[in-house]
Amino acid sequence: MLILFIMCQALATVLMLVSLHWFVFLLNLPVATWNMYRVWKVPMGNMGVFDPTEIHNRGQLKSHMKESMIKLGFHLLCFFIYLYSMILALIND
Template sequence: MEAAVFILSLIDCCALIFLSVYFIITLSDLECDYINARSCCSKLNKWVVPELVGQAIATALMLVSLHWFVFLLNLPVAAWNMYRFIRVPLGNMGVFDPTEIHNRGQLKSHMKEAMIKLGFHLLCFFIYLYSMILALIND
């Protein structure tokens, strides 16, 4: 049972890592003017809800399996994703809005957030991998 939880978490974490890399590449393309703000934001907004769901699944798996340390590690990121999704202003296109992404340094903050999430997911990947191997050895 414990090994299955960590295998599912590992798969989920891999998807979140690829999603974080996609966010970084897309935001970098916008920064270098390879794509316009509207197409960049529409590409990124498609993946905001799947990212939120993936992080919620990882958090819920750790809660259900009673791995408190990893649950508490995942909880702030899941709460931050939910907060960002709920706090979208009424007229905006989504979390990433083409009219505001160049204003007030939002592009830099989105890029920094994507880098932090990538680092977090890489850390979680190795924690899940170690825990999975430990669970498989103990079974």
């Protein structure tokens, strides 16, 4: 499921580059890169990025919560930027 999300986000980032939406492309590029890095950094044998046993054993819950809140803020910001862009495009047509 996480791989599908990363592929969709990478595709959206590439589409923004192709359609010359530079601001949105530059906004999405660091997050798409970070997500790909996180998936490739998962050690062999773990269930995924957020392996429940590893989070509680190593005390990583706080750092994972911080990362999740930052991503939530990013997605809310993107939602309102996309909504504004859509409304502006509908008004201008």
